[in-house]
Amino acid sequence: MIARLDLRLVPAALAVWAVTLTGLLAGWVPAAVVALLALLAAPLVWKAVSARPVARGALVVLLLAGVAATGIAVRVHAVEHHPVRLAAGHGERATLRVTLTSAPTPLRGASFGARRAADRSLVRAELQAGELAGQLAGHRVLAGGAVVLLVPTAQWRDLIAGQQVTATGKVSPPRAGELTVAAFQVFGPPADVAAAPGWQRVAEDLRDGLRQVSADVLGPAAAGLLPGLVVGDTGRLPPEVEQNFETAGLSHLTAVSGANLAIVCGAVLVLLHLVGAGPVVSAVGAGAALVGFVVLAGPEPSVLRAAVMGAITLLALVLGRQRSALPALSASVIGLLLLLPDMATSAGFALSVAATAGLVLLAPVWSSALRARGVPIGLAEAIAVPLAAHVVTAPLIAALSGEVSLVAVPANMLAGPVVAPATVFGVLATVVAPVSTWVAGVFGRLAAPELEWIILVAERAAAVPGAAFDWPSGTVGGLALAVIAAVGLIALRGKRIRLVLAVGLLLVVLVVVPVRTVLSSWPVPGWSVVACDVGQGDGLVLATGRPDEAVVVDTGPDPQRAAECLRRLGIRRISLAVLTHLHADHVSGLAALMGKIPVDAVAIGPLREPAWAMDDVARDARAHRVPVVPLLSGQRAAWPGLVLDVLGPDPALARTQSADDANDASIVLLATTPAGRVLLTGDVELPGQGRLVSSGADLRADVLKVPHHGSRYTAPRFLQAVRPRLAVISVGAGNTYGHPSPFIVDNLTRAGTKVLRTDQEGDIAILPGPQGPRYVARGDPLRAGES
Known part of the structure; x- marks a missing residue:
């Protein structure tokens, strides 16, 4: 029989979260208004407490919301008026x-x-x-x-x-x-x-010992994975392995989470139980292990969050999941947000809360249901736990990434059983390394088979055709998937519906996914400009009007992604490759491009910094016998279907600029295409944008490549001067820079501009339409739209 849920603290946790978000996103004034309203309403509710017991809960919600609103209003006000914040503008x-x-x-x-x-x-x-x-x-x-x-x-x-x-x-x-x-x-x-401080140095020595032991006894991929499992250190994890983990839905394994702490503390509890320790000693031992793990991983907000979620998991296991876990989770949300209000906007915090709720509320119910149908207890847990976590976190992940993984549940089912032993062996190796590297190496070798298995699962899962499918990102997409998941869970209670859904799932896996993988509507005929999805960088292709020929503006951070984009477009010659400035996220793909497609010339601006990048470009161009030519303000280049006018930078500025100014020294191009005027801005920042506006040049364009990946370094008056119908933001999914800035996106949207992002749309083609430029995203004609 399922115990009745204790929901008393849930409204208070939601209220604290809501008012904290209000302060962070809307500013200190709305938060102060909420605090004032809570203060005025509290006496009225207090009078009703004796007559109506339900008012007691409302009073708790009001008091906690008022405290949270007051705290966040004070903090946001202090930050907004900080002298360094004023200078940052x-x-x-x-x-x-x-x-x-x-x-x-x-x-x-x-x-x-x-x-x-x-x-x-x-x-x-x-x-x-x-x-x-x-x-x-x-x-x-x-x-x-x-x-x-x-x-x-x-x-x-x-x-x-x-x-x-x-x-x-x-x-x-x-x-x-x-x-x-x-x-x-x-x-x-x-x-x-x-x-x-001494304790920080000790913790760093322990982490360094783990890295050294891993490098000595494990292969490169496993050596990068073990520190990730133990303390969230992925610095040595090969990029291809990390990408496999993302596609397979296993990235959470390499981040410090409540699961890590639950594994470590759970192992301590088991050990103490085996030696006959009582409940008090066991509780103290588990608490000491938790504190020690926080010190080892570093007392950062994400680790503190993980410590709280791990403690909740242990509490649920010890005291009974359904009665104790939800109040504990709600209290933890309240405490964490009052202490660290930044977490209110953290995707990691939201995912942790959702995953913990799924683990302690849904997983036991589903596990019991599977056991009642004859499934062995171990297999029932192995199925229920990743399935529950995936169902409750999938809407959040879809809202953030714009895709839903089809392989996350089976991948987690296969990898899950070996995560705990690998983590425990890794922790033992970390603790023992300062005393005996030989013993630490033994523990490292014991973890090797588990690590290799996890890596193999990620590799095979990521290689499945259609391993993930696109989904609308943002709040609307997340809510839509949440509603579908809720309706699906209710519908699955009926046997006939379960049978229909099972047949439908088989059809998707066996027919729809392979057909979608094989068939492609790309490239779209008549395209004028394509913003390639090159990750966190720029890579644009402009049609010249000649068959199979194009002009390329920047080549992205990855050695292959720009070349792959051109291959998909059928480009066989590049008449000009423009490097707006010499930063890695704009030039790193050049060598691969020249190695696969003939390039007539490479154009660069007047600032030849940073020097290492200029040396690399010159060397690669010489190796492929490609001339490097200057591109200066006032120049024009023309092809049958394309005209490029160089608007910036001013060559005179190059004499006073250094490598630190490379962004602002970006080449700015105005392209005249069959789809309209397109303004390509590189990473030009506030001073450069100001010079463009002040120059008197006609900056109006139908399409704008938003400067610097949509960073906050974009002036509203510059956007007003351009007044684009479409704005393309070349940005990498899940980047740590906060690109694009919500302020810039909102500014464009309010002006009636359609904002397109490569992290959400993939490759984006701009082509002529009957009423202005329109766009099509690669492989999805349903995304075509008029400006």
């Missing part, structure tokens, strides 16, 4: 003294002048003091606040959380929906580096 330079709250994490995707994406790292820090330049020159800041640093990996890789450093760079607006004062782009090494 102008892209000023600054020298900041910060305390690192996380270790540098190499980025995958775009790069800010680095050779590879991983050459730039993200670091979270707490501001201690700073000195601003530019319009606020000489202004000193003696205030706290969270900042995010983008730093050179090679010069910052050895730093750990807890160290104080001084850095000089450019401040920029932070990602929307966070209590972050500013993002800080740093291009040099840290200065005045202070030692980290």
Whole structure:
């Protein structure tokens, strides 16, 4: 018999979450209004408590919502009026003294002048003091606040959380929906580096020991996976393996989650039970293991969130899932949001809450139902747990990524049984490594078969045709899938409906998916411009009017994706390859492109920085006997179906710019095509946009390639000068930069512009329409639309 659910704290948790989101997304004023309303309503509800017991619950909701609203209003107000935030709006330079709250994490995707994406790292820090330049020159800041640093990996890789450093760079607006004062782009090494606290150094030594043991006794893929399973360190995980994990729905295995902590603490509980320890000792031991794991992984918000969710899982296992888990989960949501309100907008937090709810509410019911039908208990758990987690998280994942995985459940069923032993062996290797590398190596070897099995499952699952299918992203897509899932779960209670759905699923797997994989409507006839989905970077193709020939503008961060896009379009010659600027996310695909398709010339702007990139371009061009030509403001190039006018940058500026200014030195092109005027802007930032507007040039265009992947570095007056019908944002799915900025997307949408994103649409073709340009996304003619 299923126990009745205790829902008393659920409304309070939802209310706290809602008011926290209000403050983060709408600003401090709406949050303050909510706090005031809660304060005024509380006395009225208090009077009704004695007469109506239900009012007691309403009073709790009001009080907690008022506390959350007050707290978030105060915090958001402080952040919005922080002097560094004001400087960030102008892209000023600054020298900041910060305390690192996380270790540098190499980025995958775009790069800010680095050779590879991983050459730039993200670091979270707490501001201690700073000195601003530019319009606020000489202004000193003696205030706290969270900042995010983008730093050179090679010069910052050895730093750990807890160290104080001084850095000089450019401040920029932070990602929307966070209590972050500013993002800080740093291009040099840290200065005045202070030692980290002792416990942080011990934890880093343990993590380094795990990495070293893994490298010594495991293959490259397994050596990168084991630290990911244990402490969420994926720095050495090969990119192809990481991509397989994403497609197969196994990425959660390489992130510190409640599951990691539940495995470790559960192993401690089992061990203590075997030696006859009582409940008090067992509870203390499990708690100590939890604290130790948090120290080992680093007390970052994601780890603290995982600690709470892991504790909930253990509590559910010990006290009875359905009666105890939901109040514990609700209380944890309230506590975490009051302590760390940034989590309200975190996809990881939402996924953790949903997965934990599914684990403790749905999985037991489904497992019991399977056991009642004769399924062995182990197999029943193996089916119910990943299925429950996938059902409740699929709407969120679809809203974020725009796709639904068809292989996630079977992949998790196959990989799940070996995750726990691999994790436990990894933790043992970590703990033992400082004492005996030989014993640690034994534990590493014991984990090897499990790791290789997980890697094999991910590889095979990702290779299944149609492993994932597209789904509308955003709130509407997520809600639609949630409704379908809820209706489906209710419908599955009937035997006939289960039979019909089973037959339908077989038809999809055996007929629809293979047919969709084989048949393709790409390329769409008559295209003028195609924005290739090259990940977190730019790669655009413009038809010249000659058969099988095109002009390419930027080649993306990946050595192959731009070449594959051109192959799909049937391009056999590139008359001109324009590199808007020499950053890795715009030039890394050039060598592969020249190796597969003849290129007549490569064009670059007046700024030849960073030097390493210029050297690479020159070397690759010489190897393929391709001339490198300058492209300067005022020049024009023409083909039968294409005219390119160069609007920027001003060659005179190159003499005063450095590698730090490469974005703003981007070549800006106005392309006249059969589909209309198309403005291609590279990564030009606020100063460059201002110069374009002030130049008096006619910037009006039917289509705009939004600057810098839709970053906050886009001026509203620039968008007003362009007034595009279609706006294309070339951006990578799940990038860590917050691209595109919701502010820019909202600004464009409010102006009546249709916003298209390569992370959601894939390759995007722009072609002439009866009333202006229209677009078609690759492989999905239903996405065609008029501007």
